[in-house]
Amino acid sequence: GEAASWRDGSGRRVRLTPGSVDILGRVRRTCVVLAAAHRDHDTANNAGANLAAFCQRCHMIHDRPEHRRRRWATLFRRKALGDLFRGPYA
Structure with missing residues (x-):
């Protein structure tokens, strides 16, 4: 999470901003x-x-x-x- 290496469903990076919502709720898990x-x-x-x-x-x-x-x-x-x-x- 600190490296901001999460990807969305299209393969694009998901950028984290301080105080943002939980990233695991926004990405698709496989x-x-x-x-x-x-x-x-x-x-x-x-x-x-x-x-x-x-x-x-x-x-x-x-x-x-x-x-x-x-x-x-x-x-x-x-x-x-x-x-x-x-x-x-x-």
Whole structure:
């Protein structure tokens, strides 16, 4: 509160004036759920230096390249199995 770092619903700073009303009554409160993210995307590596606490949105952004890589590998594997057992993949 002393740093005047509260934000309103639009993301703008809420300025405090001496003797003003209670700031917690004017700002919107949200509940943020933190998730443990593996920095190197290796779920077997649970060292403290490899873990980070991200909100769910930031966790998904952090994992996006790994999710794309895994999705490509899964689709590639499915196509390869289709070619092997059922002929060319339709």
